[in-house]
Amino acid sequence: MIIRNMEAADCRGILELASGWWGSEYSSDMFSKWYIAHFRETCLLAEENGRMIGFVMGFLSQTYPDEAYIRIVMVDPAYRGKGIGRALYHAFFERALAMKRSVIRCVTAPWKKESIAFHTRLGFILEPQDQEVDGIPVCMDYDGRGGSRVVFKKLLHAE
Numbered sequence: 608m609i610i611r612n613m614e615a616a617d618c619r620g621i622l623e624l625a626s627g628w629w630g631s632e633y634s635s636d637m638f639s640k641w642y643i644a645h646f647r648e649t650c651l652l653a654e655e656n657g658r659m660i661g662f663v664m665g666f667l668s669q670t671y672p673d674e675a676y677i678r679i680v681m682v683d684p685a686y687r688g689k690g691i692g693r694a695l696y697h698a699f700f701e702r703a704l705a706m707k708r709s710v711i712r713c714v715t716a717p718w719k720k721e722s723i724a725f726h727t728r729l730g731f732i733l734e735p736q737d738q739e740v741d742g743i744p745v746c747m748d749y750d751g752r753g754g755s756r757v758v759f760k761k762l763l764h765a766e
């Protein structure tokens with residue numbers, strides 16, 4: 608398995624695979640050549656024998672100069688539980704640290720228990736919120752469009 612930066616030419620493949628990997632329709636402005644072109648350093652692809660098996664996409668915060676934000680991670684269902692998601696995150700962490708970002712943020716939907724388990728295993732904390740759902744802190748209307756999210760944070764330390 609190798610992990611490399613995405614290229615604009617990877618866009619079509621990601622568009623074709625994302626909804627199947629997500630388990631339902633998943634569309635996003637991120638899956639576009641322009642996003643990859645402008646955020647290439649924080650968009651990473653895992654490949655095995657030239658086949659795409661996972662990806663992570665994020666960006667460096669302009670507002671908070673010590674922060675990077677992971678927007679989405681997906682691994683081919685056939686390759687889950689083999690450390691690919693962990694490897695993608697670690698590659699993202701490495702690049703973030705190299706660009707002087709020591710705080711990583713990301714979010715997930717409160718009902719995505721597997722994602723909460725994954726992020727917890729990767730050392731993220733669940734940021735405290737005013738409200739809890741089933742004992743899990745949830746930020747209500749996180750996105751300003753009615754979407755509630757569990758908010759994760761991880762501090763990186765240079766080795």
Ligand SMILES: CC(C)(COP(=O)(O)OP(=O)(O)OC[C@H]1O[C@@H](n2cnc3c(N)ncnc32)[C@H](O)[C@@H]1OP(=O)(O)O)[C@@H](O)C(=O)NCCC(=O)NCCS
Nearest residue numbers: 679680681682687688689690691692693721722724725728
């Ligand atoms: C979440 C996802 C990226 C995990 O990828 P993965 O390659 O299977 O994860 P890894 O094998 O690297 O697992 C890393 C750690 O998380 C844990 N983990 C991963 N999936 C888990 C699950 N479904 N339930 C419980 N723990 C899980 C693993 O046990 C592992 O911990 P350990 O190494 O300490 O034992 C993958 O399941 C996926 O693509 N899901 C659909 C998309 C999604 O939900 N993305 C996250 C929201 S943005």
